[in-house]
Amino acid sequence: MATASSGSARKAKRRAARPRVSVLRIGHRPGRDPRLTTHLALAARALGAERMYLHPPDPSVEESLRRVASKWGGRFEVVPAANWRAVVREHAGGVVHLTMYGLELARLVPRLRRASSLLFVVGGAKVPSDLYRIADYNVAVGDQPHSEVAALAVALERVRGLPVRGGRAGAQLQIVPSARGKKVRVRPGSPP
Ligand code: SAM
Numbered sequence: 518m519a520t521a522s523s524g525s526a527r528k529a530k531r532r533a534a535r536p537r538v539s540v541l542r543i544g545h546r547p548g549r550d551p552r553l554t555t556h557l558a559l560a561a562r563a564l565g566a567e568r569m570y571l572h573p574p575d576p577s578v579e580e581s582l583r584r585v586a587s588k589w590g591g592r593f594e595v596v597p598a599a600n601w602r603a604v605v606r607e608h609a610g611g612v613v614h615l616t617m618y619g620l621e622l623a624r625l626v627p628r629l630r631r632a633s634s635l636l637f638v639v640g641g642a643k644v645p646s647d648l649y650r651i652a653d654y655n656v657a658v659g660d661q662p663h664s665e666v667a668a669l670a671v672a673l674e675r676v677r678g679l680p681v682r683g684g685r686a687g688a689q690l691q692i693v694p695s696a697r698g699k700k701v702r703v704r705p706g707s708p709p
Pocket of ligand 1: 639
C-alpha cells in the first residue's frame with residue numbers, strides 16, 4: 518500500500534531527477550536591452566536555471582543579478598559569453614533553441630524531462646540562421662511571436678516544474694506567503 522512517506526520520497530526523487538538548466542541569451546543590445554535581459558535572467562534564476570550566458574557580455578546585467586543573489590541567495594550567475602557558438606559547442610547536454618518556428622513544446626516535453634542537462638537558447642530581434650542547425654531541438658511555445666521571457670518561463674515550468682519554495686542558501690531575505698500585504702523574514706546577521 519502506498520504511504521504518505523513513500524509518496525513524498527517519490528516526489529523528492531522526481532525533483533532530484535529534473536534536468537539541470539543553463540540559459541544562453543544571444544542578440545542582447547547593451548544600452549538598449551538591459552531591462553529586458555535582466556528580466557530574462559531573473560526569470561531564469563527564479564525558475565531553476567543555474568546560470569545565464571550572455572552574448573554580447575554586459576557588466577550592468579551581471580551586476581544587477583549579483584545584487585539580487587546577495588539579497589535572495591542561491592548561486593545563479595550571469596556569465597559573459599564573447600563567443601556564443603563556443604558555449605553551444607561545449608555544452609555537455611541537449612541544446613534547445615526557443616523559436617516560434619520550432620516544433621510544439623508539448624511534443625518534446627517528455628524527452629526534455631529525461632535529459633540530465635539542457636541549454637536553453639533564446640534570441641533577440643534577429644537570430645543567426647546557423648542556430649537552427651546547431652541546436653538539437655528548435656522548440657516553439659505556441660505558434661505566435663511573443664517574448665524571450667515568456668517563452669523561457671513557460672518552457673522551464675513545463676520541463677522542470679516550479680522550484681520548491683522556502684528561500685535559498687545564503688539569502689538575507691525570505692518571503693513569508695501572505696494573503697494581503699508583504700511579509701518578509703530578515704535572516705539574523707543580515708546587513709541593515
Ligand atoms: N522571429 C523570432 C523567433 O524566431 O521566435 C521572434 C523574435 S522574439 C522578439 C525574441 C525571442 O523570443 C526569440 O528569439 C525566441 O527565443 C523567443 N520567442 C518569441 N516567441 C516565441 C515562441 N512563440 N516560441 C518560442 N520562443 C519564442
